[in-house]
Amino acid sequence: MSENAHTKAEADRLVVAQGTFDILHPGHVHYLEQAAAMGDRLVVIVARPTNVDHKAAPICSANQRRELVDALEVVDEAILGDTEDIFRPIERLEPDVIALGHDQHHDPEAIRAELAARGLECGVERASAREPQYEDELLSTRLIIERILRRRG
């Protein structure tokens, strides 16, 4: 491979991150900053409500959640996830790395197996948790919603 092509290839390291991102908070920013640092370009897949089956359904629409994630400085592009096959966007994007959130419920080995089954060469890394940095941080959408219910419910 010529020097230019090799240099170009290295400069195109695509990272994919994913999540619900219902009500954004500093934990999301930390995760996406970590994901962005794993490569040169960060595309974020925003989960469809039908695919958020491991916790309460998001409050905000997928379009609204996508728009806010897309507006973040560290995100090159946020896209709505596929409704049926969560690996379809991965097949289309062919990322170099999938960045999992620190507590994301996906099993990295299961993801690696599915990537291999689909002939996709892609790393699977896990980001760290954001450590609290000041008094009264709410680093979880669920905690934000619980406070809203307590104070405004």
Ligand SMILES: Cc1cc2nc3c(=O)[nH]c(=O)nc-3n(C[C@H](O)[C@H](O)[C@H](O)COP(=O)(O)O)c2cc1C
């Ligand atoms: C590799 C990967 C690809 C994903 N692709 C999609 C997708 O295409 N559509 C979607 O609705 N969700 C997609 N998701 C998100 C999952 O559906 C899941 O709901 C998401 O991880 C939200 O979990 P969390 O917000 O609790 O972290 C993907 C997740 C992973 C790990």
Ligand SMILES: Nc1ncnc2c1ncn2[C@@H]1O[C@H](COP(=O)(O)OP(=O)(O)OP(=O)(O)O)[C@@H](O)[C@H]1O
């Ligand atoms: N405090 C945090 N530190 C680092 N990453 C976080 C933090 N909170 C959420 N994330 C990451 O952001 C991604 C999207 O998470 P999600 O949209 O489920 O937010 P959440 O605050 O974890 O929601 P909930 O509190 O309802 O579980 C996940 O990969 C998750 O690991």
